[in-house]
Amino acid sequence: MIEFVNERFIPVAVNNSRLQRQADDEGRFxxxxxxxxRYGYSFxxxxxxxxxxxxxxxHQGLYVxxxxxxxxGSRNRVFPGGKASVHGVGSDPDRFxxxxxxxxxxxxxxxxxxxxLDIEDxxxxxxxxxxxxxxxxxxxxxxxxxxxxxxxxxxPSGMKREAHNQDYVWFRRExxxxxxxxxxxxxxxxxMPDGLVRRLVxxxxxxxxxxxxxxxxxxxxxxxxxxxxxTEKTPEWVDLRLSGSAQLxxxxxxxxxxxxxxxxxxxxxxxxxxxxxxxxxARFDVVAxxxxxxxxxxxxxxxxxxxxxxxxxxxxxxxxxxxRTAPHACQRRGGLEWYFNA
Amino acid sequence: MxxxxxxxxxxxxxxxxxxxxxxxxxxxxxxxxxPWIGELWEGRQRAACEEKPLFIWxxxxxxxxxx
Numbered sequence: 001m002i003e004f005v006n007e008r009f010i011p012v013a014v015n016n017s018r019l020q021r022q023a024d025d026e027g028r029f030x031x032x033x034x035x036x037x038r039y040g041y042s043f044x045x046x047x048x049x050x051x052x053x054x055x056x057x058x059h060q061g062l063y064v065x066x067x068x069x070x071x072x073g074s075r076n077r078v079f080p081g082g083k084a085s086v087h088g089v090g091s092d093p094d095r096f097x098x099x100x101x102x103x104x105x106x107x108x109x110x111x112x113x114x115x116x117l118d119i120e121d122x123x124x125x126x127x128x129x130x131x132x133x134x135x136x137x138x139x140x141x142x143x144x145x146x147x148x149x150x151x152x153x154x155x156p157s158g159m160k161r162e163a164h165n166q167d168y169v170w171f172r173r174e175x176x177x178x179x180x181x182x183x184x185x186x187x188x189x190x191x192m193p194d195g196l197v198r199r200l201v202x203x204x205x206x207x208x209x210x211x212x213x214x215x216x217x218x219x220x221x222x223x224x225x226x227x228x229x230x231t232e233k234t235p236e237w238v239d240l241r242l243s244g245s246a247q248l249x250x251x252x253x254x255x256x257x258x259x260x261x262x263x264x265x266x267x268x269x270x271x272x273x274x275x276x277x278x279x280x281x282a283r284f285d286v287v288a289x290x291x292x293x294x295x296x297x298x299x300x301x302x303x304x305x306x307x308x309x310x311x312x313x314x315x316x317x318x319x320x321x322x323x324r325t326a327p328h329a330c331q332r333r334g335g336l337e338w339y340f341n342a
Numbered sequence: 343m344x345x346x347x348x349x350x351x352x353x354x355x356x357x358x359x360x361x362x363x364x365x366x367x368x369x370x371x372x373x374x375x376x377p378w379i380g381e382l383w384e385g386r387q388r389a390a391c392e393e394k395p396l397f398i399w400x401x402x403x404x405x406x407x408x409x
Binding site: 002005006008009010011012013014015016017019025026029030033034058059060061062063064065066067072100103104107110113118119121122144145146148149150151152164165166167168208211212266267268269271285287289290291298306307308309310311312313315321322324325326327328331 | 348349350351352354355356359362363365366367368372373374375376377378379380381382383384385386387388389390392393394395396397398399400401402403404405406407408409
């Protein structure tokens with residue numbers, strides 16, 4: 001199936017939460033597709049709804065389309081009553097493959113498709129969202145999060161036991177340099193700058209295991225501290241040991257009031273190597289382990305609210321295109337400013 | 343305030359670090375073998391150039407990051 005997708009399609013993965021609200025041509029294109037593919041409107045009916053960015057409806061799904069938004073196939077169709085036909089991507093590989101093949105048949109009889117090089121760059125992008133800025137000369141971490149083994153485990157098999165998630169962590173160059181003072185000596189204990197601690201705990205020490213969740217509000221931080229101890233220093237590098245802890249707690253109302261609080265109590269440990277010659281980290285391996293409890297409306301914890309162990313690992317991200325994906329917390333209106341000023 | 347922990351997390355030490363790092367880190371998955379384009383407009387332009395249909399994976403949250 002992988003080879004089939006790679007050979008016959010242009011594969012695109014996008015954040016629907018942002019696009020369905022974008023007041024620009026890119027957002028209109030996503031809505032044109034999803035009004036047809038997910039909600040069953042005709043091409044003409046979908047075109048009439050393109051300017052509606054306050055619809056309050058979810059447009060996620062799998063779509064095969066022409067460059068003009070003519071839908072050739074889709075999954076996650078919503079039927080009257082609002083229930084999607086399929087939950088989860090790839091939950092039925094055979095039906096998914098059938099959809100792709102049928103879409104290719106329709107492709108042979110498509111009504112629309114722009115000619116090569118006929119689509120200009122976007123001249124305007126909705127300015128309420130953030131559109132930069134991969135920190136080329138900064139530090140990008142790739143983060144993995146999952147549940148850890150439990151002494152008493154009542155989770156059902158399948159997704160709720162095997163789920164894991166990922167994210168990316170961004171630091172700008174000046175933030176990287178602020179972690180390692182030039183005159184640091186072996187044995188020195190350097191406090192991690194407060195803003196970086198807050199970013200890590202509010203946006204990245206969260207329970208994303210089964211699905212996206214809200215970042216921690218600022219007042220959720222009960223206690224958070226991280227230090228870097230210089231363990232070795234040469235003319236070429238500085239080795240540091242990161243240690244810390246974080247306690248987060250927030251009240252709210254989730255799952256129709258069944259959940260009134262969520263929390264996390266975690267410790268952190270990491271091993272870092274700063275290359276003094278290029279002023280970049282060559283190693284940044286960090287683990288956070290602790291207990292989480294509660295949930296939010298979208299992270300599928302409604303039957304798993306009691307304290308249970310969670311683990312989060314971070315390391316320097318790779319160089320593939322997907323490794324340039326912005327942190328989840330950035331992908332909201334005004335997201336970058338919010339992210340970098342935690 | 344902070345809740346009493348009844349199903350304890352493993353202890354994180356220098357000795358357990360590597361094991362816990364591996365436990366937290368997801369195994370490679372096959373969807374990563376697809377060269378996904380992460381921006382819709384760029385994908386649309388590529389589809390026009392290569393005369394292929396777009397296959398769009400749209401999720402709440404970015405599918406290549408956190409969903």
